[in-house]
Amino acid sequence: EVGHLNIGAGRVVKQAYTRISDALSEGSLSDNDAIAAAFDHAAGTGGRVHFMGLVSDGGVHSDVEHLLALIDAAADAGVPATTHAFTDGRDTAPEIADGFLGDVTKRADERGTGHVATVTGRYHAMDRDENWERTKKAYDAIVEREAPHEADSAVAAAEEAHARGETDEFVEPTLVADEPGLDDGDAVVFFNFRADRARQLVRMLTDTRPAWAFDLDQPEVRLTTMTEYDETFEFPVAFPPQQPANTVGEVVSEAGLTQLRTAESEKYPHVTYFLNGGREVEFAGEMRTIVESPDVPTYDEEPAMSAEELTDEAVATIETDDPDLVVLNYANPDMVGHTGDFDAAVEAVEAVDEQLGRLLDAIADAGGHAVVTADHGNADDMGTPEDPHTAHTFNPVPVVYLTPDGDGGGTEIRDDGSLCDIAPTLLDLIGLDLPPEMTGESLLD
Template sequence: AALPRSVPIATVSGRYYAMDRDRRWERVAKAYHAIVEAEGPRFASAHAVIVDAYARDISDEFVIPAVVGDYGGMRDGDGVLCFNFRADRVREILVALLDPAFDGFARRRSVRIAGAAGMTQYSEQLDAFMGAIFPSQSLANVLGQVVADAGRTQLRMAETEKYPHVTYFLNGGEEEPYEGEDRIMVPSPKVATYDLKPEMSAPELTDRAVEAIGSGRYDLVVLNYANPDMVGHTGSLPAAIKAVETVDAGLGRIAEAITRAGGALLVTADHGNCEMMRDPETGGPHTAHTTNPVPVLLLGGGSASLSAGRLADIAPTLLELMGLPQPAEMTGQSLLHRVHERSDVA
């Protein structure tokens, strides 16, 4: 597929800058200045931007915001159409473009946008400035709601890089917590790239998790370790090894806390990354997600083993571990395979 000649590409940027999600406004500013003010390195074509980046060993994520051709920046009366599906990665740049009261960085120039729309809804804050072509669907009886409706307590934990994943996304696109849902957010380290600190904030997150488990206040604790994904994106194998070692140590401590509390621990992921740090075709660094099968590990749970399944089966599995019925809206099934003792076997 190709763009019509009347639709040129004006700027190119890696998501490190244009799609930051941790309020690192100095990065977003570079993308904003390129888009609005046509400020940044200039190239004859979008292809030339990528070729130049690769020649300097800069992968897609870290491409410095660049201006293409004779693009002169945005003008009053321009419109904005955002076709990104994921909400968390476009919120900051859209707020900078659309919110007159934005103060994350100094906008040397702003424009009067004639209209703005997204393919979906990105946040309640952005709803005030843009419409949605496909409004978000309301999801009934997601995991958190079922737990809350049963009168159980739950805790969501992550560092800031992954905070939306255990809150907004896990709650079906809803920002507000359920009744009995607490949240702990640990700031991610302020480094240029996470290979410089592959431990990230996992040690502090682990400390808080062990404390929460030991307190007995929660029936369900959901925790996200960002390290294998975020450090995997850097392409640094030594850093990825350190990241995995850090998470392994943290999981060991959490497993001990779960065992002391008489609970069950389920460990899984929704995609791969750091298990492939070298591109099998080029031999260079591999910095993207993979579609490899992910492990599902169970500690505790009584006389049960796990069967193979899919991501949709995780919530039903957790509900069975908690002794709660699975709602009809959940299309997955529990992965637990109960092992029953037979009286006729010695």
């Protein structure tokens, strides 16, 4: 999310994570109108406020410090609170959830509220590919108090899951003894700041026109989200979006040019919603193609994913529609890298290498220029067989520029660049002036 937002904006965009953390530092979180209203609702109905989200320090979807601050705020407001903890293991090491859950338990014990009621791996609670049966498992634990496992404490829930062979990402829903479920009159604060993996559970808790085949007895609750998860949601938002204007796609569209945005479903929001500045908008002249990701539990089972089909679609569009700008995301190195399976990651990279070659040939045949880059690392560090690395890395990412003849035409690329310089580079290649909002600079010397 962060990388694609900055790539599309052509400037450094202050993230929701930073805005929330700033509020914590200033001590103003409890004064936030949306959060205060959630507390008031629970107090007025005699109910509880339920905090739910990813409990880790991964910093991609959430931060455990934000949850701890919410527990403090609820305690200060005198509102009973309960936590539904989703365990990570994807943006963090695979078996460290017990530490984060211990931190939450310690704070809840100190403040007398906010204790963990359910523990569920993000594989179930944070699916984004409409695998509704996964989301239903999280829903049943939170609302119905029905789950495959029970534990005496949140820490024990994680430890017992590890003993069953489940890493944090895949922890089966577990009820923690003596904690209540979500009920009529309660309030919910979903504290993930990234939207895409929070939407499905929010929909299952609230939608009256469901996209799933389950009969649900949804409780009447007041739901508040930390950031805006979807423009169609009508829930209070604690930190509304600050949407950058004049993103690369908007500039291309305003110039009367065409563009293609394409990815498989795992990365489709990145090349559309996030690249467009966190806006659910499709600009004039913007074509979109989505290719479904394989329906497998984890992508080490199918490392090639849908890269070939994605390339087929992109090449066909280049040949028939000749778009002025193509933005394509290959998901394989990231998604397979998250599994920690080295051999599968090698297959994933080989698959992308082959398909990228086909794509670059098609671009060259059309007389186009190509910029190949990434927004973060992952498969570049797979760890060891004994200690696999499943999280993103902080290594610099490459930038490769190709002209139609297959090289850079003698052009040098600045070595002090940033992701916010990608959009200015693309506009430079297309021959469009940079809007004043873009503070990045072209990488081409």
